[in-house]
Amino acid sequence: MTDGPLLWYLNRGTGVVLLVLLTLSVVLGVLAMGGRAGRGVPRFVTQSVHRNLALLSVLLLLAHVVSAVVDTYVDIRWWQALVPWGATYEPLWLGLGTLALDVVVVVVATSLLRPRLGLRAWRAVHLAAWAAWALSVAHAIGIGTDLARPSGLAVLPTAACVGAVGVALVLRVSRALAAPRGDVVRSAA
Amino acid sequence: MSRRLRVDWPACQARGLCHELLPEVVDLDEWGYPVVAGTVSDELLPDARAAVRACPRLALRLVD
Amino acid sequence: MSAPSPVPVPDRVRIHPGPALLAGIGDGPTLAAHRQRHGPLPQVGLDGLVGLVDAIGLRGRGGAAFPFATKLRAAAGRRPVVVVNLSEGEPASAKDTALALSRPHLVLDGAVVTARALGAREVHLVLPGDRPATAHQVRLAVAERRDRVRFRLHAAEPRFVAGQARAVVELMAGRPNLPVTAWAPEAVAGHQGRPTLLSNAETWAHVGLLVLAGEAAYRLHGTPDEPGTALLTVTRRGFEPEVVEAPYGARLREVLPAWAVGSPALVGGFHGAWATRETLWGARVSVPGMAAAGMPLGAGVVHVPDPGTCPVAFTSAVVDYLAGQSAGRCGPCLNGLPALAGAVRAMAHGRDSAARIDELSRLVERRGACAHPDGTVRLVRSLFAALPEEVDAHRRGTCLAATGRQVAS
Numbered sequence: 001m002t003d004g005p006l007l008w009y010l011n012r013g014t015g016v017v018l019l020v021l022l023t024l025s026v027v028l029g030v031l032a033m034g035g036r037a038g039r040g041v042p043r044f045v046t047q048s049v050h051r052n053l054a055l056l057s058v059l060l061l062l063a064h065v066v067s068a069v070v071d072t073y074v075d076i077r078w079w080q081a082l083v084p085w086g087a088t089y090e091p092l093w094l095g096l097g098t099l100a101l102d103v104v105v106v107v108v109a110t111s112l113l114r115p116r117l118g119l120r121a122w123r124a125v126h127l128a129a130w131a132a133w134a135l136s137v138a139h140a141i142g143i144g145t146d147l148a149r150p151s152g153l154a155v156l157p158t159a160a161c162v163g164a165v166g167v168a169l170v171l172r173v174s175r176a177l178a179a180p181r182g183d184v185v186r187s188a189a
Numbered sequence: 190m191s192r193r194l195r196v197d198w199p200a201c202q203a204r205g206l207c208h209e210l211l212p213e214v215v216d217l218d219e220w221g222y223p224v225v226a227g228t229v230s231d232e233l234l235p236d237a238r239a240a241v242r243a244c245p246r247l248a249l250r251l252v253d
Numbered sequence: 254m255s256a257p258s259p260v261p262v263p264d265r266v267r268i269h270p271g272p273a274l275l276a277g278i279g280d281g282p283t284l285a286a287h288r289q290r291h292g293p294l295p296q297v298g299l300d301g302l303v304g305l306v307d308a309i310g311l312r313g314r315g316g317a318a319f320p321f322a323t324k325l326r327a328a329a330g331r332r333p334v335v336v337v338n339l340s341e342g343e344p345a346s347a348k349d350t351a352l353a354l355s356r357p358h359l360v361l362d363g364a365v366v367t368a369r370a371l372g373a374r375e376v377h378l379v380l381p382g383d384r385p386a387t388a389h390q391v392r393l394a395v396a397e398r399r400d401r402v403r404f405r406l407h408a409a410e411p412r413f414v415a416g417q418a419r420a421v422v423e424l425m426a427g428r429p430n431l432p433v434t435a436w437a438p439e440a441v442a443g444h445q446g447r448p449t450l451l452s453n454a455e456t457w458a459h460v461g462l463l464v465l466a467g468e469a470a471y472r473l474h475g476t477p478d479e480p481g482t483a484l485l486t487v488t489r490r491g492f493e494p495e496v497v498e499a500p501y502g503a504r505l506r507e508v509l510p511a512w513a514v515g516s517p518a519l520v521g522g523f524h525g526a527w528a529t530r531e532t533l534w535g536a537r538v539s540v541p542g543m544a545a546a547g548m549p550l551g552a553g554v555v556h557v558p559d560p561g562t563c564p565v566a567f568t569s570a571v572v573d574y575l576a577g578q579s580a581g582r583c584g585p586c587l588n589g590l591p592a593l594a595g596a597v598r599a600m601a602h603g604r605d606s607a608a609r610i611d612e613l614s615r616l617v618e619r620r621g622a623c624a625h626p627d628g629t630v631r632l633v634r635s636l637f638a639a640l641p642e643e644v645d646a647h648r649r650g651t652c653l654a655a656t657g658r659q660v661a662s
Contacts, residue, residue, distance in 0.1 A: 043205055043206045044206045044243050047243060119247050198621050199434060220584055
């Protein structure tokens, strides 16, 4: 079983879905957080979805890593999933993925411990979620064999993810530039 | 035993999640800021804790 | 952007000699003159000091009248800090300035003896940001001292809320001089989390006098239930403020200057309350007594508007100023006070905005990191309580004060 194609498909499948989920999480974090209670979807719902997407991503990440390590088709050791160097299989691209995992672990851990950390420290670490996403994209493009020999099934979602985050960023930046500073109906701090 | 919700006013930015999760105790004023009415009864304690956890600004605390 | 204070910060003050704190001010503010009159500063242990201030029921003179003994007990912990609040953020008040100019060493003695009793090595002084003469005098006085405590001087920002306890603690930490939420009193956990005994300059002067003169001498003035004296600042437009020392229990009409008697006045400063002629005529200087009469003594300011000044218009000018002095950190205050100012202004212009004033008052009270909105509401409510005929006239579109409508004091 460990040397059939099942694990390989599992690994690539979880990889693509993971990228999509991470992207959704980032887009929600960028666009839907902040602002006040208002019409539309209640804030606690978007917050919940954001958190649950992130936690689901962690589970999928676990499956993604396990399937890669257990599979004997490529030589990936357990520790190479946590330490971003020393791998024999695609050391650079694997290392980026490992780095992404490390960052995800730190971001999730700090979020679970947010009340203890205080807002400023938590936010500083949470911004690293961007890095985790970017590293994941690089990892996907570099090591994702479905992308090396362009197969529509993998290129399309990846391109869509990159596009979505790009659009979200632009929207967020333009919103920040447009919003007048010192608008009365919020704290000046 | 009931407890009170206290708002850290400089941190609060009227995001409104506390009102969404605990409308029985937290109302919103005309500018969107929480108006805490009364104490939190035992049945509402889980919702109150959820509201405290959900606040994106960590501006809500449950005190005795 | 923000409205100016209807009572400007004074650059001169007239200090009347008094029976206790302000005794012998003619001798000058030097350390030598002070020691000549009061002798050396005794050493007092913490229990002894607590006993002394408890016996006379010493209350803070910063406006809240908090029992000093309670604060002193709470501050007895590890590495306590002693802070003298001389920032005098209330523009109409000049009593702390009067002490700085005439009796600085009484204030410093009080702080030093307490620091020694607590085992604190530092005494912090918060100087006003908008009264250079006051700050200068304090620096001169500190330079004369030879105590074995370190004096650390801070300059408050020139704003109304600069003297608020947490705002002072923020200033001491090098952060903006603005209030933050306090999860514990600063006497328990203040500067750097340490027990911080922060009190008004006049409070420290009373501690100093009590230790130097002894309880028996301190009790020569005041009443058996309320021993001691209080400094009052009496102000009117166009004249320098006058600072008088009033024994507790004395009739207010006998301690106020003659020109101040016989008209309604704003008592307690901008966070205080309006008082009618009759109330003032019968009142005695007393913290509980004046609180019961609806005009809390607060920081001891008595502002007498010019005859013919409309109190509604004056209140509106004060609320405009107070709204502009919001630290801007708490939504209800940042939004609510300007709205309240607008509603009071509408009433000053002859419109019936009483319902909106009441609604906004209830929205801003107790919803902020400090008591700035609460004090503002107290002022506005006192207008309705003490001067209802004036308010009713305005609600009907007229004004009792003058034939033409005057706006500010």
